[in-house]
Amino acid sequence: MPDQVDIAAKLAEVRGRITAAAREAGRHPQDVALVAVSKTHPAAAIEAALAVGQSVFGENRVQEAQGKFPALKKAHPDLRLHLIGPLQTNKVTDALELFDVIETLDRPKLARALAKEAAKLGLAPDCYVQVNTGEESQKAGIAPGEADAFIAECRDLGLKVAGLMCIPPVEEAPALHFAFLREIAKRNDLAGLSMGMSGDYETAVQFGATLVRVGTGIFGARPAVT
Numbered sequence: 001m002p003d004q005v006d007i008a009a010k011l012a013e014v015r016g017r018i019t020a021a022a023r024e025a026g027r028h029p030q031d032v033a034l035v036a037v038s039k040t041h042p043a044a045a046i047e048a049a050l051a052v053g054q055s056v057f058g059e060n061r062v063q064e065a066q067g068k069f070p071a072l073k074k075a076h077p078d079l080r081l082h083l084i085g086p087l088q089t090n091k092v093t094d095a096l097e098l099f100d101v102i103e104t105l106d107r108p109k110l111a112r113a114l115a116k117e118a119a120k121l122g123l124a125p126d127c128y129v130q131v132n133t134g135e136e137s138q139k140a141g142i143a144p145g146e147a148d149a150f151i152a153e154c155r156d157l158g159l160k161v162a163g164l165m166c167i168p169p170v171e172e173a174p175a176l177h178f179a180f181l182r183e184i185a186k187r188n189d190l191a192g193l194s195m196g197m198s199g200d201y202e203t204a205v206q207f208g209a210t211l212v213r214v215g216t217g218i219f220g221a222r223p224a225v226t
């Protein structure tokens with residue numbers, strides 16, 4: 001595990017590169033939020049990031065996050081946690097109780113469950129509709145051709161749709177996918193774009209990302225199976 005100094009240095013580097021990419025694209029660096037993806041990493045690593053001002057984190061599994069974040073959120077009330085992995089409908093209540101932002105709203109059944117439970121709990125988290133821009137059969141996300149109707153459906157259900165999220169196919173140029181996601185967002189009047197990971201977040205910023213999700217670039221490599 002990288003030590004505290006290491007995490008602080010890597011965070012500073014990522015922030016610097018986001019700032020430079022934003023300036024180069026004629027954007028305000030403060031319009032790009034960094035989501036530090038802490039999946040598989042222990043609470044100590046998250047504490048190290050918190051110590052140098054990082055307050056937004058991303059986790060892909062509800063159960064893993066439940067083991068780490070309740071205590072961290074108690075100690076750091078400004079901590080914001082994003083769910084960036086697939087959400088099963090039977091985990092919706094747990095997810096709503098822990099996560100501040102749901103980035104993986106990807107199907108009607110989940111939208112209905114989220115809307116119902118959020119109303120019951122009196123919560124209204126920001127949601128991002130995940131779009132399967134590469135139309136990969138093994139990947140989550142609504143098909144691009146169904147995105148407009150799905151976004152409308154989510155809004156009708158009362159969900160706060162803040163933007164769109166995508167994970168481009170590994171073997172393709174991410175820029176095409178980022179541009180495609182931006183187009184879908186634009187025609188649906190959505191300001192938020194969650195795109196870009198350790199390998200391509202500067203490109204994502206160039207294409208308008210408002211959230212970049214960086215794990216390895218901050219916390220180092222994860223165990224092979226995540």
Ligand SMILES: *Cc1c(COP(=O)(O)O)cnc(C)c1O
Pocket residue numbers: 037039060084085167196197198199213214215216217
């Ligand atoms: C793990 C993960 C990331 C971070 O990936 P890195 O390459 O480690 O930066 C970003 N987004 C999602 C959806 C992830 O699952």
